[in-house]
């Protein structure tokens with residue numbers, strides 16, 4: 001018989017990392033078209049910290065709130081009408097502000113199309129680290145910028161969760177990649193991931209540095225961090241260039257004449273996941289894990305997130 005309650009890292013009020021505590025909550029039931037996943041790994045994202053502190057994407061919050069928007073595990077049960085996934089399948093999944101509870105838990109229920117078999121070259125730990133960031137990186141390049149082989153793309157904020165994957169996907173698409181990160185370790189990190197040029201995005205002469213490696217200016221910019229560094233990247237763009245950034249990048253860039261801007265959200269879906277899986281396998285994707293914590297240390301994971309300069313991604317092991 002399946003267990004009816006589970007451990008989850010949840011909050012019963014908004015606040016700092018310390019409000020994240022282990023709760024015992026009911027295991028959600030999969031309804032029609034939904035799957036129950038016994039989680040192995042959950043991703044820890046900056047948007048989780050924003051929700052913990054009081055941001056509500058839906059406008060209302062019910063406590064206890066289980067945080068977490070993505071992860072990976074094994075399908076434990078399927079609801080009526082589920083056709084693509086079966087009990088026992090190893091899957092990765094993305095459910096933002098998931099109505100049946102977040103991923104910082106032993107189990108999660110999502111719609112079937114929000115989950116997909118994990119890529120062949122990843123284990124559950126690495127697959128669980130990439131659903132949100134991988135979909136967001138790939139859709140930024142493919143759908144928002146429509147990067148073509150031979151084009152140059154500037155990826156600003158490439159040392160983080162989305163950027164570390166975007167560098168590799170842009171190389172897979174045949175682009176020349178100029179990446180910015182912070183600090184010597186960050187610059188070295190994005191170079192190792194395949195960036196053709198790696199620059200410290202905090203340099204005051206960033207625009208000149210970009211123009212040094214791309215003399216005509218750049219036509220494509222994927223921005224994963226906002227502020228002065230992003231404005232300097234924009235100073236190095238060609239007229240008529242394209243800027244894409246996922247919602248959440250702040251402060252948002254100031255409007256500029258002649259710049260084509262696309263803001264977007266990373267979206268799950270059957271086509272989106274199969275494109276991601278193909279790209280992960282073709283790229284032989286490296287998934288940098290900056291730190292992993294057991295579920296009971298979710299507060300520590302959020303403290304680490306708040307300390308900043310996370311190269312890659314923080315994850316929780318939800319079975320531990």
Ligand SMILES: NC(=O)c1ccc[n+]([C@@H]2O[C@H](COP(=O)([O-])OP(=O)(O)OC[C@H]3O[C@@H](n4cnc5c(N)ncnc54)[C@H](OP(=O)(O)O)[C@@H]3O)[C@@H](O)[C@H]2O)c1
Pocket residue numbers: 045046047132133136156157158159160161162163180181182186200201202224225226228229230246247248249250264265266267308309310311312
């Ligand atoms: N709407 C959506 O669907 C969606 C989905 C995923 C992510 N997002 C948003 O996308 C953004 C990126 O997400 P993420 O998970 O990749 O966040 P992240 O892991 O925090 O990455 C952001 C990166 O930008 C770097 N950075 C900051 N200032 C910089 C500068 N001047 N030069 C170079 N690098 C700089 C940071 O480095 P340091 O830490 O060293 O400062 C960090 O490595 C966030 O704003 C997030 O909210 C939106």
